[in-house]
Amino acid sequence: MLRLTKKKKETPVPAEKQLAVVLPLHSPNRSLDFLIELIDKIRPDKAKDIEQAELRFKAVLYQITHERTPLFSLRKALLTQFLKTNIVVALTENGIVSSRGFVQELMGKLKHKILPPLQTPDNFLYVINKIFYKKKDHFWVEGIDKKLWIQFFEMLGIQINLTEPKLIRQLQQSLQLLSYRITTLGLEKEMTHRYENFVDAIYPFLEQNRLVNEYLHLCETGGNEEMQLMLLEDITEALHNCNQSIQWISDQRNVYGTSLSQAYIITRLKQQIDRMFIIVDVLDSNNEFNTERFTDYFTTVVRNEKRKNSIKEFISENTGYLAYQIAEHGGRTGEKFITTTKKEFWMMFVSACGGGIIISFIGIVKNLLGKMAMPPFWSGILYSTNYSLGFILIQDTGSTLATKQPAYTANNVASSLDVQKAGGEPDLRNLAITVAKVSRTQLASFAGNLLIVFPLTYCLAWLYFESTGVKIAEGAAAQKLLTDQQPFHSLAWLYACFTGFFLFASGLVAGYVENYVVYGKITERLGNSSSFKNTFSEKRRYKILHYVQNNLGALIGNISLGFFLGMAGFFGKTFGLPFDIRHITISAANTAIGFFGLDHLVTTKELVYTIIGVFGIGFINFAVSFGLAFIVAVKSRGIHLKDYPEFLGILGRYIKKYPKDFFQAPTNRRVEQLR
Secondary structure, eight states, rough: OBBBSSSSOOOOOOOOOGGGOOOOOOOOOOHHHHHHHHHHHOOOSSTTOOHHHHHHHHHHHHHOOOHHHHHHHHHHHHHHHHHHOOHHHHHTTSOOOSSOOOOHHHHHHHHHSSSSSOOOOOBBBHHHHHHHHHHOOOOOOHSSSSSHHHHHHHTOOOOOOOTTTHHHHHHHHHHHHHHHHHHHHHHHHHHHTTTTSSHHHHHHHHHHHHHHHHHHHHHHHTOOHHHHHHHHHHHHHHHHHHHHEEEEHHHTHHHHOOOOHHHHHHHHHHHHHHHHHHHHHHHHHSSOOOOHHHHHHHHHHHHHHHTTTOHHHHHHHHHHHHHHHHHHHHHHHHHOOOOOOOHHHHHHHHHHHHHHHHHHHHHHHHHHHHHHHHOHHHHHHHHHHHHHHHHHHHHHTOOGGGSSSSSHHEEEHTTTTTTEEEEEEEEHHHHHHHHHHHHHHHHHHHHHHHHHHHHHHHHHHHHHHHHHOOOOOOOOOHHHHTTTTTTTTTHHHHHHHHHHHHHHHHHHHHHHHHHHHHHHHHHHHHHHEEEEEEEHHHHHHHHHHHHHHHHHHHHHHHHHHHHHHHHHHHHHHHHHHHHHOOHHHHHHHHHHHHHHTTTTTTHHHHHHHHHHHHHHHHHHHHHHHHHHOOOOOOOTTTOOGOOTTTTHHHHHHHHHGGGGGGTTTTOOHHHHHHO
């Protein structure tokens, strides 16, 4: 009842131990038990032991290749389960994002965590859960080499004979249901509003539905098989056109931004179209069945059934839908934080020196504010205002703050995996070159900041003392400024982790706002506002609109970072928690103020220890901020880093061959070679 495909695979050569696997003989009344026992022969002792799973799978493949009885029994068992269960839900729901809202879906998963939904034996997903009954089965199912699964399904001849009316009806019902859902989503405003001609936007989605209904009508009226096959080919072409429309809309995100709703719809559409391809593949009854696509579907079904009530998985997926709009627009800003030539490298250094000047004043003002007797909340507000104004000034003067770079540059590093292509594969060498660029640029900005902050803050503290006769900090207060930066005498490095998160979060805020300005057409709407027109002159309106278009995201990001840092201490004191911030440049300024306040009576050992603490704070600030931003950027592109284990080897060889590239910009000749 199942047909072998024409393509033949090489028979695996088993080890001696593999021959010991014995498959149970099939009985007509125990097809499900047979399948359970078969998977038990493959399942490894530990879910993540992929090597053992592959070894056992090869043994099973060897036996069913050389013994016709187990192969026949396996085919019959599978067909029995297909015929006695309803596969519509598995085809139209499993592995496809829910149409319900985020909160409704989250609450449903929470309820099902406590009391799982009931699945009846006539549901094919019931069969899946019975066969793969262990909680972590999806690890080894996904981990096994895809080629082995493809070989397994091709050996079975998974393309089903179309003489089974019940099965064909279910496939046709699934096809029709998915077709209507795709049409409905294709008509959503999020999918059509970028087209000048509304008909161009909806045509592919309406056309595939028309063809599906024509095909189903032909099947019901007993139309000739040749015409049915022609319609299935037309449906396939229409689905490809739908994918092209979706891709065009996705490409517009670079110019017009995106929304969570649009990302959600696009993801759901792609999943439903892929599912329709599988169904059409089965219905067209030719020998060109796409076993690889079916294998992807199979592993998706198993994973989804094992993880369907996972709160972590659900939140992670939805973060992925939102990630693009945050990361992509943040990445545009990140381009200016990556240097290629020596000229750009030194320009970054000079820019960072400018940032160091402003940070020195921020540090002085912050410590002066700390001398004022105020409730913690109002102290936090003043600290936040000081930080925010300083960060805005750094932005508007074109200066650089080293710790703000990682949240932006991480996206550019991730984009190296999917923007630069070589033969359809990610250009891992280009990624290594980008890492070198980020490394030396970050070094230039840190050096520029710190080389100015230490001496200038010291000079400012001295000038304050000379003009007022009072030190900004002295005695125990000055000693505390040093101790607070020392890793084993305080929680400085833990607080540096919190700061890294805040730096990352401010980058998210900036990216989100930049996207919203573009997607929501904020400048156009503001420019057309009658009150705005009546309040400002044309020249002033132009300047305001230009600033909003190009700087609103950075402005909000700076304000949010200022308040994240300024209010951290307030929350720590209010709730009695070890919660505060340590930012490398602020810590450097505090160290200079404390050193002056103690009249230089600090041992060399303690001073070195404090400086090591400051540099450790900087490294943690960078590592946490960059790491979190990189995860978001990778998620936004659907990249799986485990697919590129060879990257570390490429990076290692690049470091060995060009170590200076990670610390200084190469010559113009070397730049041309790298390009």
